[in-house]
Amino acid sequence: MLKNRIIPCLDVKNGRVVKGINFVDLKDAGDPVEQAKIYSDGGADEICFLDITASNENRDTIYDVVERTSKKCFVPLTVGGGVRSIDDINKLLNCGADKVSINTAAVENPKVVLNSSKKFGSQCIVVAIDAKKNGDKWEIFTHGGRNNSGLDALEYAKKMEDNGAGELLVTSMDRDGTQIGYDVDLMSKIASKVNIPLIASGGVGNLDHLVDGIKLGNASAVLAASIFHYGKHSVKEAKEYLDSKGIPVRI
């Protein structure tokens, strides 16, 4: 039986973890590689890096991070943030990323998704959708949630599937950072619209939210950042909790 996945996400800026696990025995708490290794040793089904480096001159730092991580972690590694072109994707994959998530570039130029999935295969192309509720629908935002594209999230999700996306990483901008739970309404509507797996993101504050993302949001995988930071919950605890709620996980 296929298991639901738990994906811890690390925000990386200039090659350093912005938030992170605050364990005393860490040699370097800011090193993404060490943190990723803790997650994978703890049973994370995949690891996600979100590169939030703002300045162009430091953009190359992520390549070194990915390269070092992929030599230590033998679970799938997804990297997103600032991925603009086929060339960016190629570089990340060559450094050892298994999947690349594309956000703003996919909205501005859907051909990037079409061309990259043809070139590298759908299995490594994740389209990241940042959506915000407006009345009775959701609209797609870009540039880290700053710009409203006006596009309808459900139609856009379908279009990305048609363009060859292998998975959708859906973040509710209303919930992101709030810790009040996923927007399961948004998740389940997109999940029923497409036939590719959906990764739910944005708003997790406790372990019940992970359960909701799968049971109510119909997500195949749940991504969370802050609940795994500072040791609030370990990935192992999260999996045991999901298991106790009858959700199939890899333990």
Place this chain on the structure above:
Amino acid sequence: MKVTIVDYNSGNISSVINSFEEVAKDKVNIEVTADLNKIKSSDKVVLPGQGSFKSCLDALNNINGLIDTLSEFAITNKKPLLGICVGLQMFADIGYEETETKGLGWISGKVAKIDNQNGRYKLPHIGWNQIRIVKDSKIFHNIQNDTHMYFVHSYEFIPKDKKVISATTDYSSNIVCSVEKENIFGTQFHPEKSDKMGLKIIDNFINL
């Protein structure tokens, strides 16, 4: 001992390289190349594959003499070869991804799209699923039945002779996820991304 990972421009093979280097440490020499002489002089060969059945076969065909060299290695000389994901699928006679494409024909059978039961199951089949070991395979030494492995694929290999099947996995249907025919091994899942148990399979192959 020399193990060669065939680099034929089939997409991203860095994870395969990293995992073999992790297992091999300094004991085994891991080469990454499409050089025909280097393949011929190898003890073992790994055939990865990402993207579509057609794109991988096109990429193999694009390198002059590569398919003949691999056939000589695996079929004539019967040296150990491991196909991973589309690398396994290419053993088939024929594949139906994108368009009908002739495979290597090393293990008779076809590669067809997984039946998603009218959308009841998501495709690709992505994530961790358990393998049911149906026959003793040398690469499953010290691997327990129902071990989780990482999958990502939309097409499945359907061999004619069921005796080559060494493991299956349950999704929308019972999917062949590992084969062994004499010296030829293949996994539909990705041992290089399947954590410690995946590395164990790689170790088993290296130590054949």
